Amino acid sequence: MFEPGHLHRASLPGQIDYTVDLYYEVRRDPKEGPMLHFRMEGQIAGKAFTDEFELHRDTAFNFASVASRVAAKHGLPTNHSLVMRSHDEFDKMFNDIREKLGAKPGETVNFDHLEKDGL
Template sequence: MFEPGHVHRAVEKNEFNPQGFTVDVYYDVREDPTEGKMLHMRMEGDIDGRHFADECELYRDVAYDFMRALNQIAVRNGFNPRQGPVLRDHREYDAMYHDIRTKLDLKPGEPINFDHLNF
């Protein structure tokens, strides 16, 4: 379920989903004195019954890559990467992507600083 600044996702463990999870992703834009606008994300929930809470910040120019950051948080907290992306419903992803671009005033074709990419 999507609402601006928050996405809730729950998947029950069953024969098609070997891992059950419930996650809430909260995000907002914060102003850094030296870097300007930054995307702050907090993810919390349960993966196979184990509670977790984790967060990260992304530079404005690489915030479009928020799904990679969320998947890294999920994997770090016990999510099996073979399950696919943690936000599987494309409508939720698209809505979140649009909301983030709007909040950060991101325009297509803007350059990125490769030093901000974190692989």
């Protein structure tokens, strides 16, 4: 389920039991500028977790990769995708992030941000 600023995912029958909520918002950092802040919370195989990460404006569109790594760190098998399972919701989330950041296709990426954001 997607709504602006929030993506909810739950396991399908036959998968490891999980529920994950991914919340996001733009925050202004005085030094780094606009940052997309993410908070993930939920449970994987009965174990609750909460985690947070931030991405620079120009690297924010790699959120699915980072969210997948965070989920794997908390026990979700790497072959379970939080974002790509329902591609229409991913598209809506991607467009919502683009709108919130005022981003346009073709904008440059600062390669220093890739390293800072762990990408």
